[in-house]
Amino acid sequence: MTTQQLTQQIHLKKSFLCIGLDVDLTKIPQHLLQLEDPIFEFNKAIIDATHDLTVAYKPNTAFYEAYGIKGWQSLQKTINYINEKHPDIFTIADAKRGDIGNTSSMYAKAFLEDLNFDSVTVAPYMGKDSVEPFLAFENKHTILLALTSNEGAFDFQTLKTNGKELYKQVLETSKTWKNAENLMYVVGATKAEYFSEIRKIVPDSFLLVPGVGAQGGSLSEVCKCGMNKSIGLLINSSRAIIYASNESNFAMKAREEAQKIQSEMEEILKRTNTDYTD
Numbered sequence: 001m002t003t004q005q006l007t008q009q010i011h012l013k014k015s016f017l018c019i020g021l022d023v024d025l026t027k028i029p030q031h032l033l034q035l036e037d038p039i040f041e042f043n044k045a046i047i048d049a050t051h052d053l054t055v056a057y058k059p060n061t062a063f064y065e066a067y068g069i070k071g072w073q074s075l076q077k078t079i080n081y082i083n084e085k086h087p088d089i090f091t092i093a094d095a096k097r098g099d100i101g102n103t104s105s106m107y108a109k110a111f112l113e114d115l116n117f118d119s120v121t122v123a124p125y126m127g128k129d130s131v132e133p134f135l136a137f138e139n140k141h142t143i144l145l146a147l148t149s150n151e152g153a154f155d156f157q158t159l160k161t162n163g164k165e166l167y168k169q170v171l172e173t174s175k176t177w178k179n180a181e182n183l184m185y186v187v188g189a190t191k192a193e194y195f196s197e198i199r200k201i202v203p204d205s206f207l208l209v210p211g212v213g214a215q216g217g218s219l220s221e222v223c224k225c226g227m228n229k230s231i232g233l234l235i236n237s238s239r240a241i242i243y244a245s246n247e248s249n250f251a252m253k254a255r256e257e258a259q260k261i262q263s264e265m266e267e268i269l270k271r272t273n274t275d276y277t278d
Contacts, residue, residue, distance in 0.1 A: 001091055001118045001242075002139055006055065006056075009088055010231050012168075013053065013262075014266040015259055016055060016234055016235055017056070017090065017265060018208065019054045019236070019237075020057075020060060020236070020242070021059040021060075021073075023039045023059075023064070023242075025277065026037070028042045040078055042156070042180070042242075042250075047081065047085070048251065050255050050258045053259055055090055056089060056091065057092070058202070059093065079115050090118050091118045092117065092120070093117040093120040095121055096145065097111075097134075098124065101130065101133055104132075105133040106122075106132070108135075112162040118196075119142065121141065123145050127175060135182045141184050142183055143185065143187065145185075147188060147194055147198070149217065167198075184207075184234075185202060185207050185208070185209065187208070187226070188211045190217045191211075195226035196225045199228065203232070204232070205232065206232050206234060207233055208236060209236060212235050212237055219235060219265070219268075220268070222235065223272075226250050227268075235265070236276055
């Protein structure tokens, strides 16, 4: 999927919501545990209930890898279902990979070719040769960890070297890499005060923003400082939506929570006069 196609979906649905499919078997409705593949059945119900309100789904692969081969099969069934039923929805493998070139090439092949995700999250710590193999895939996107929403982000990401914060150096350096136009960036919603500085460095890139909802990030603050002329934001919410209920009505409750966020996004789009006419 191209960024233009993603932007078109945002304006069509009046939403820049990304729903995280982070499935924990201890939190899903108990009746699903009797089914052959409870993880997939949970995801399918959430997708069926919310696909018209969201422009992206983001499975965190740890929640699938934790269950071994069965979990990986559930992930494959989930991405296949989205691609077959809703090919207009942007898909993110939240895998946070990053290794030497040959290994990165295999990771990239696994997520962008075999599983056919539109994008994958990647850690930048090992530098250019660990990221460029992901960037080589046409119409696929690499979402680089820039400034994350966790408390430990301050351990390294905001430290200054040669007078400049490390996350800024990551952003600036990444722009020089081959096929850098395929880059997006993770910026946590709990770091809303940093968005203006980030937009000075990457004014046109999409930002994947976790931390709205259960982690306390403010949607309005993120949009005020982080939105660009093409919207340029994917706001992720996971727990607040998918675990809105653990009863048999879980999918309906998930839809209600997603609709609350989508409605707020629609109001923001109206206020910012971002009518898409392309």
